Amino acid sequence: MGIVSDPRRRGVPIGRWAVVIGCVAFFAAPLIALALFSFTGKAGWTADAYTAIAKDPQFWKSVGLSLTLAAATTVLSLLLMVPTVLWVHMRAPQYRSLVEAITLLVFAVPPITLVIGATGLLLGLAPALLGTPLVLVPFYIVLSFAFTYRALDTGVKALDLATLTDAAQSLGAGPVMTITRVILPNLRTAILGAAFLTITVVLGEYVLSSLFLYNTLPVYMADVGTTQAQGAAALALITVLFTWLLLIGVSVITRRLGGGRVATTIAGV
Amino acid sequence: MTTVRVEKIRKTYGDFVALEGLTLDMAEGEFVSFLGPSGCGKTTALRIVAGFEFADSGSVLIDGDEIGPVPPNRRNMGMVFQNYSLFPNMTAADNVAFGLRVRKQPAEKVRRRATEMLELVGLSGKEGNFPHQMSGGQQQRVALARALVNMPKALLLDEPLGALDLKLRQVMQLELKRIQREVGITFIFVTHDQEEALTMSDRIAVMTQGRTDQIGTPTEIYHRPATAFVAGFIGTANLLPVTVRGQEGDQVTVDGPGGRYFARAEGRTYQVGSSVTLMVRPERLVPSGAPLHGAAGGSIEATVTSLVFQGPVVRCQVQTAAGVDLVAHLGPEDDPSSLSVGSPVRMTWSIDGAYLVPEALDSGLAGVTQMEDDETGA
Ligand SMILES: Nc1ncnc2c1ncn2[C@@H]1O[C@H](COP(=O)(O)OP(=O)(O)OP(=O)(O)O)[C@@H](O)[C@H]1O
Numbered sequence: 001m002g003i004v005s006d007p008r009r010r011g012v013p014i015g016r017w018a019v020v021i022g023c024v025a026f027f028a029a030p031l032i033a034l035a036l037f038s039f040t041g042k043a044g045w046t047a048d049a050y051t052a053i054a055k056d057p058q059f060w061k062s063v064g065l066s067l068t069l070a071a072a073t074t075v076l077s078l079l080l081m082v083p084t085v086l087w088v089h090m091r092a093p094q095y096r097s098l099v100e101a102i103t104l105l106v107f108a109v110p111p112i113t114l115v116i117g118a119t120g121l122l123l124g125l126a127p128a129l130l131g132t133p134l135v136l137v138p139f140y141i142v143l144s145f146a147f148t149y150r151a152l153d154t155g156v157k158a159l160d161l162a163t164l165t166d167a168a169q170s171l172g173a174g175p176v177m178t179i180t181r182v183i184l185p186n187l188r189t190a191i192l193g194a195a196f197l198t199i200t201v202v203l204g205e206y207v208l209s210s211l212f213l214y215n216t217l218p219v220y221m222a223d224v225g226t227t228q229a230q231g232a233a234a235l236a237l238i239t240v241l242f243t244w245l246l247l248i249g250v251s252v253i254t255r256r257l258g259g260g261r262v263a264t265t266i267a268g269v
Numbered sequence: 270m271t272t273v274r275v276e277k278i279r280k281t282y283g284d285f286v287a288l289e290g291l292t293l294d295m296a297e298g299e300f301v302s303f304l305g306p307s308g309c310g311k312t313t314a315l316r317i318v319a320g321f322e323f324a325d326s327g328s329v330l331i332d333g334d335e336i337g338p339v340p341p342n343r344r345n346m347g348m349v350f351q352n353y354s355l356f357p358n359m360t361a362a363d364n365v366a367f368g369l370r371v372r373k374q375p376a377e378k379v380r381r382r383a384t385e386m387l388e389l390v391g392l393s394g395k396e397g398n399f400p401h402q403m404s405g406g407q408q409q410r411v412a413l414a415r416a417l418v419n420m421p422k423a424l425l426l427d428e429p430l431g432a433l434d435l436k437l438r439q440v441m442q443l444e445l446k447r448i449q450r451e452v453g454i455t456f457i458f459v460t461h462d463q464e465e466a467l468t469m470s471d472r473i474a475v476m477t478q479g480r481t482d483q484i485g486t487p488t489e490i491y492h493r494p495a496t497a498f499v500a501g502f503i504g505t506a507n508l509l510p511v512t513v514r515g516q517e518g519d520q521v522t523v524d525g526p527g528g529r530y531f532a533r534a535e536g537r538t539y540q541v542g543s544s545v546t547l548m549v550r551p552e553r554l555v556p557s558g559a560p561l562h563g564a565a566g567g568s569i570e571a572t573v574t575s576l577v578f579q580g581p582v583v584r585c586q587v588q589t590a591a592g593v594d595l596v597a598h599l600g601p602e603d604d605p606s607s608l609s610v611g612s613p614v615r616m617t618w619s620i621d622g623a624y625l626v627p628e629a630l631d632s633g634l635a636g637v638t639q640m641e642d643d644e645t646g647a
């Protein structure tokens with residue numbers, strides 16, 4: 001390594017490393033503290049908090065509920081937003097700022113107002129929905145709009161959609177084929193990103209589910225926290241790790257899709 | 270035998286008339302260029318032929334059949350775009366194969382054709398490269414192969430070389446010509462670069478403001494421009510506003526700012542007193558004393574304002590007493606060394622070196638047209 005022999009270079013890595021270490025410490029310290037705390041018992045180290053959680057049937061119910069909500073929200077939100085973003089970009093660019101504003105609207109409304117207003121509406125439209133936790137899904141979709149829209153919008157902007165569409169059409173592809181073979185494959189990364197953001201929004205949402213009195217994972221976590229501090233810490237850690245796992249999963253899939261899968265199609269040209 | 274005909278196409282965007290009465294016939298295997306300044310409607314015309322835009326009136330005929338209502342994906346018109354339009358998620362081979370797969374061709378044929386087409390455009394061995402792994406020139410070659418793979422009725426190219434640098438553009442011009450000869454498909458090529466159009470085309474349609482000023486071979490367009498605009502847009506031209514004094518058979522006598530000139534009628538009949546434009550190309554303008562090929566066509570007193578050595582020619586700019594700038598390209602036989610900046614000179618030309626453009630010239634446009642080399646590709 002030439003670092004030692006080149007005096008000008010010597011200082012730089014040290015400075016860089018200092019920054020890196022500083023950042024890692026800043027982010028890692030709370031997590032480490034959280035982890036340590038979650039493993040603390042009355043008599044030294046213990047995994048009691050984790051075993052207690054694992055044994056609590058309510059925990060698994062909450063996990064199941066949160067994951068179901070996350071899946072439903074992600075699917076519906078993508079079904080709604082992908083066509084919207086494509087439509088806005090290809091057919092109605094004049095509505096772009098309007099749609100963007102609409103996606104942000106939810107942040108201007110306090111959750112309690114949202115719940116009361118929307119409950120009134122749902123009572124009229126679909127009263128059956130009010131009795132099930134699925135009632136949360138429409139809210140979550142609205143909550144995730146801003147993230148889904150932005151992720152997709154960025155992905156679409158990176159493509160020259162008009163030219164790609166024209167090219168596909170001039171080669172004989174109809175609208176359906178253009179979308180399925182050209183547009184969507186090129187938006188895979190953006191769609192996965194949007195899905196990931198939606199899932200994190202749902203897994204972390206507390207206010208609405210507690211207002212509706214449904215025991216989602218964050219609500220369960222808060223409940224546990226009031227009675228046993230270690231348990232809440234353990235849950236927080238599990239959630240963080242799960243989110244990371246998801247993030248890594250998404251980026252691995254993205255990379256696979258970006259090169260690998262297409263590369264395998266070449267073999268069969 | 271595929272012929273493409275556009276007939277009296279009119280296209281407006283709101284109040285703006287983008288195309289007005291565009292009419293053009295293209296024969297099988299012909300290389301036709303749409304040439305014109307930015308905004309004259311070249312892209313619009315091409316997109317109407319491709320089916321991406323609809324004309325307000327007029328028709329597009331393929332082999333005599335109106336294809337107005339046919340959507341672009343059923344027209345089998347190939348298209349190459351100015352900006353790189355390859356599908357980013359597909360390799361070069363998959364891009365080329367796309368058109369065949371859309372038509373549900375058997376896998377074996379798809380593979381063979383894709384390889385063949387990439388070979389045709391000189392990209393053998395790049396089958397597995399993704400667009401971002403290729404240079405701009407390579408990407409346009411793939412785009413060309415992709416557009417040709419279905420043997421389209423015509424290939425539409427919208428400034429396909431516009432994004433390439435000059436060297437690469439010249440290489441690609443020759444390549445395009447070669448490929449066109451090999452596949453024998455009609456190419457409709459849009460460009461605003463007159464040199465490119467002259468080099469490549471069988472015929473050029475010179476467009477201004479939504480109309481075609483002239484349609485003809487490069488030679489016709491260069492030597493016999495139909496309008497003052499065409500004269501100035503194709504190459505460099507010295508233009509003088511003149512008035513017809515008389516016509517005797519093939520010879521027309523005109524009066525211009527610096528005296529009396531003669532030109533050929535070229536089969537036309539001129540009204541005495543009508544205003545027309547006299548064009549002399551820089552290579553036909555010489556200082557008096559230099560050898561003239563043929564009978565004298567006229568001469569004009571001027572002062573040398575600049576002399577620039579350009580290798581094969583010396584570019585000599587002069588100003589007439591009336592303040593009109595003219596440019597001459599002088600070869601060795603014109604003895605340019607006898608000239609010096611600031612000295613008076615009588616510029617002269619032969620009767621065959623002049624051409625009458627049957628159109629009055631706006632007096633502000635008199636003199637040399639500003640189409641110098643640095644303009645091309647701007
Ligand atoms: N969708 C549109 N809406 C309004 N005006 C348009 C539209 N498309 C083109 N125009 C106008 O029509 C005219 C012709 O446009 P076109 O793109 O055909 O020009 P062009 O000859 O291809 O120019 P360039 O060399 O710059 O590409 C331009 O003045 C342009 O502003």
Ligand SMILES: [Mg+2]
Pocket residue numbers: 311312313427
């Ligand atoms: Mg254009």
